[in-house]
Amino acid sequence: MAVRVLILGGSFGGLAAARELRRAAGPDRVEITLIARDPRFTFIPSLPWVALGSRTLAQISFDLSETLRAQRITFAHETVLGIDGDHQVVSTDRAQYDYDFLVVATGHRSANEAVAGLGPGDGPGHSPMSPPETEELAAAVQGLLESPGPVVVGAAPGASCIGPAYELAFGLDHLLRSRRQRHLVPITFLTPEPFLGHLGMGGAGKIRQLLEGALEERDIAYRTSAAVTRISAGAVEVEGAGPIPSVLSIVIPPLAEVSAVAGSPGLANPKGFVPVDSRYRHPRLDGVYAVGVAVAMAPADETEVPVNFPKTGHMTEQMAVIAARDIVARVRGRDGEPAELSARCVMDMGDRGLYMSVDPVRPPRNRIPAVSEGRRWRLVKLGFERAYLWSARHGHRLPTALGW
Numbered sequence: 001m002a003v004r005v006l007i008l009g010g011s012f013g014g015l016a017a018a019r020e021l022r023r024a025a026g027p028d029r030v031e032i033t034l035i036a037r038d039p040r041f042t043f044i045p046s047l048p049w050v051a052l053g054s055r056t057l058a059q060i061s062f063d064l065s066e067t068l069r070a071q072r073i074t075f076a077h078e079t080v081l082g083i084d085g086d087h088q089v090v091s092t093d094r095a096q097y098d099y100d101f102l103v104v105a106t107g108h109r110s111a112n113e114a115v116a117g118l119g120p121g122d123g124p125g126h127s128p129m130s131p132p133e134t135e136e137l138a139a140a141v142q143g144l145l146e147s148p149g150p151v152v153v154g155a156a157p158g159a160s161c162i163g164p165a166y167e168l169a170f171g172l173d174h175l176l177r178s179r180r181q182r183h184l185v186p187i188t189f190l191t192p193e194p195f196l197g198h199l200g201m202g203g204a205g206k207i208r209q210l211l212e213g214a215l216e217e218r219d220i221a222y223r224t225s226a227a228v229t230r231i232s233a234g235a236v237e238v239e240g241a242g243p244i245p246s247v248l249s250i251v252i253p254p255l256a257e258v259s260a261v262a263g264s265p266g267l268a269n270p271k272g273f274v275p276v277d278s279r280y281r282h283p284r285l286d287g288v289y290a291v292g293v294a295v296a297m298a299p300a301d302e303t304e305v306p307v308n309f310p311k312t313g314h315m316t317e318q319m320a321v322i323a324a325r326d327i328v329a330r331v332r333g334r335d336g337e338p339a340e341l342s343a344r345c346v347m348d349m350g351d352r353g354l355y356m357s358v359d360p361v362r363p364p365r366n367r368i369p370a371v372s373e374g375r376r377w378r379l380v381k382l383g384f385e386r387a388y389l390w391s392a393r394h395g396h397r398l399p400t401a402l403g404w
């Protein structure tokens, strides 16, 4: 009988796990089913470009069903409601699935409620965390260009995905300069990080110095250890400081639990994230794995205002490959290889890029981080987006070290 592998989530973690399983299983009989709530894969790192008007959502996404069919992977466009890890059953809004191995790659819920007024829907604040929110943000950016005024860009206490906040601050600066409107728009960058470039991983190499120089050079004011508490129509409030005027407020929220995962008995920690070992196996539930943002990871260090550990797309793919190889090894009666995570990332700065390679991600590090700034890195980021989308759509894997 074929081994049944169920993958929950159709983004970086789910797609990479499915692809690697299909590749590594070879002629072994492995039946792979991927369940996802969204019918399309979206290249999330390009959402800041959608916000700034240089991409549409259609340009950075593709239909999952066709891609998976070509790889002999069954796609179920369904919403997972619960996971019974003791009886190896997943329930969705349409069916129940038995599994031998399960990979949880359901990502996060954006905790917009952490900052009063962080919309969309319930307040004037914006964030680029999902395609619909980014479309609203893109409309707000167009509004700013028609009616310029002060802007605040930043991240909330407890955020872990701070890179896109920097990208949006740099991107807005560049857009406004190219339209000769920059003098009409004071930009303030607010971050819970104790210093620029901490990025939830304790900083690395000269990222701090490069980011401080880059913000100062562009006349972007910044505050570190800033706890954003409220966004109103004309201002952003920060704990212990007066309101900062803002007609466009963009704040990255903390990441919170996905209810189907948090509510499944014995699966998640109290915050709703899944504990794993070094092969991304659940410590108690046999056959259960978790990868990507769904994984529980402790903060790198204690900071005055909380900052959480970053779980990037690059790390998510590494986790997915380790988990998939471990499953295939177990099907063959062995164990897969654990591996330490590294981080490679290119931050878009509007006219340039900032490249960081940090290995391992958590300090102390036995290798000196490679950090570099220049126009070529922006070209690398642009090229990586195209190459990644093409490869993922056609069932190929780009070397994870390439770009991000």
Ligand SMILES: Cc1cc2nc3c(=O)[nH]c(=O)nc-3n(C[C@H](O)[C@H](O)[C@H](O)COP(=O)(O)OP(=O)(O)OC[C@H]3O[C@@H](n4cnc5c(N)ncnc54)[C@H](O)[C@@H]3O)c2cc1C
Pocket (backbone or CB within 6 Å): 008, 009, 010, 011, 012, 013, 014, 035, 036, 037, 038, 044, 045, 046, 047, 048, 078, 079, 080, 081, 105, 106, 107, 108, 128, 129, 130, 161, 163, 164, 258, 260, 291, 292, 293, 294, 311, 312, 313, 314, 315, 316, 345, 346, 404
């Ligand atoms: C604006 C932005 C920019 C970023 N830029 C970069 C970057 O430049 N480089 C980088 O490395 N990383 C970047 N990241 C981080 C990267 O996007 C994440 O690490 C990555 O998306 C995590 O992938 P994932 O598969 O774990 O989860 P997600 O991408 O969150 O996907 C979760 C999947 O699970 C599905 N799902 C959720 N709940 C259910 C349910 N109940 N039932 C069925 N399906 C469900 C969703 O439909 C989705 O398919 C960025 C993130 C953001 C928000």
